[in-house]
Amino acid sequence: MTDFHASFIKAMDKIEDAQLAGHVVGPATIFAKYRHQAGYLNKLKFGITTHPLFEQCLYSQQTYALKCKKSASQAIESLLQEGETFIECGVATNIAYYLNLLWAMQETHGKEKGNERFDAIFGSEAEITPENRRLVISPFSIAMGTIPLPIMKQLPVQPLSFIFSKKYVSTKNELEQVAEIGAHVLFAGDQNYPYIHPSEHHGAYCCLITSINPIKIRSFDLGKQELIEEDLYHYHIKAYAEKPSIESMQLLNDAYRGKKELFNLIPKSTAKEKISGFELNLYCIDKEKYKFLLTGEIQEVVQTLNQYIVVTQEKVQKQFLMMASSNLKILAQSFETLIITPDKNTSILEKNKDSFLPSFSTPKDQPKLNATPKVEVKKTNSQMKVTK
Numbered sequence: 001m002t003d004f005h006a007s008f009i010k011a012m013d014k015i016e017d018a019q020l021a022g023h024v025v026g027p028a029t030i031f032a033k034y035r036h037q038a039g040y041l042n043k044l045k046f047g048i049t050t051h052p053l054f055e056q057c058l059y060s061q062q063t064y065a066l067k068c069k070k071s072a073s074q075a076i077e078s079l080l081q082e083g084e085t086f087i088e089c090g091v092a093t094n095i096a097y098y099l100n101l102l103w104a105m106q107e108t109h110g111k112e113k114g115n116e117r118f119d120a121i122f123g124s125e126a127e128i129t130p131e132n133r134r135l136v137i138s139p140f141s142i143a144m145g146t147i148p149l150p151i152m153k154q155l156p157v158q159p160l161s162f163i164f165s166k167k168y169v170s171t172k173n174e175l176e177q178v179a180e181i182g183a184h185v186l187f188a189g190d191q192n193y194p195y196i197h198p199s200e201h202h203g204a205y206c207c208l209i210t211s212i213n214p215i216k217i218r219s220f221d222l223g224k225q226e227l228i229e230e231d232l233y234h235y236h237i238k239a240y241a242e243k244p245s246i247e248s249m250q251l252l253n254d255a256y257r258g259k260k261e262l263f264n265l266i267p268k269s270t271a272k273e274k275i276s277g278f279e280l281n282l283y284c285i286d287k288e289k290y291k292f293l294l295t296g297e298i299q300e301v302v303q304t305l306n307q308y309i310v311v312t313q314e315k316v317q318k319q320f321l322m323m324a325s326s327n328l329k330i331l332a333q334s335f336e337t338l339i340i341t342p343d344k345n346t347s348i349l350e351k352n353k354d355s356f357l358p359s360f361s362t363p364k365d366q367p368k369l370n371a372t373p374k375v376e377v378k379k380t381n382s383q384m385k386v387t388k
Helices: 004-021 027-034 040-046 072-078 089-109 111-122 159-163 172-178 229-241 246-256 260-264 287-295 298-340 342-351
Strands: 054-056 064-066 164-168 184-188 204-211 216-218 281-285 376-380 383-387
Touching (some): 004 089, 072 089, 072 111, 089 111, 089 159, 159 164, 159 298, 184 229, 204 229
Antiparallel strands (some): 054 064, 184 204, 204 216
16 A cells, blocks of 8 residues: 555645646635736636646536546646646645555556556546546545536546545544544634635635644645644634735625625634634545555446446435525525515625625535435445445
8 A cells, every 4th residue: 555644745745846837826826916817706716727638627616627538647747747727725635636546556556557547547548438437626525526516517526536435523632533644624714704805715725634643734835844733723814814805805895785884794803713623524545445446457446436426426416406406495585585675684684695695605504515425335256336
């Protein structure tokens, strides 16, 4: 089994180097370089790539799919060496997981055979790989199915989610005990951050655990350094207290429709006790599934992944429809109340302000999607079997 600590440190270092070279562009750089250009916020949200092997998936946040009949191994490594691709911390961890898997295959089978195996699974020049199994770079939340890709485009469910299992804990102490190197954990900031800085990027941090006892993480755009939870509190509190950018103020003015008193109700600073910090769940690499991708008979691996993706996509689409239906009901109720009682608009807006905010926020009433849908992958007679 590959050395996860060394591999993920190496992957995150390469991503940071690629940012310095201008091949991947993080939110802070996007803000500094493009803030005065038309469509800045769309660039920040939906992303852009000029890499010749990837195409941007429309209507989905910073999601880039491998083009048909292109090499997945060549694409994931050259992504950091050519072109310009907009990413955020969740996309960076997604890239790191693919790099780790590719390097493990190269280490196990030799570079040439490892590349061939990676391509056979995620995209090859030699044959047409089904879109649903082709390599896709996206935010980690999309990769795990917590934010489904739009049904209208029939975009692929991330094959990467196959190797992950989710662990829930009750306390931070328990989180320390079950943490594993290579696991993903989200650092959640003050929930009011989007209402102050909707166009900024310090509201939360997608973190890749690189050391344990204590937990140390790497997160994109925070330098080539392992950080502890306390460091992330510091970054978030400092960013929260900064003056909102012009772009943020424009968004907020539109969201509150000139109701400045509502904006004034939101605290302009935060403290550690108001911040969630590391969430009490982890996405951990399932070592058996990981080994199966590395060493399993390639046709069996491909067949198992195909089955897994079909089952997962069906469940994610059902969740998407449920969420969309719930959002429509919330909006309908809000507008109905506004029309019936116009003299109470201010209190209603305050109560339902989440419904009027643009897409950077999530209504509190909106049901949270489950993480990767529960799809069991059982091993029987040395074979992996997908069950609903």
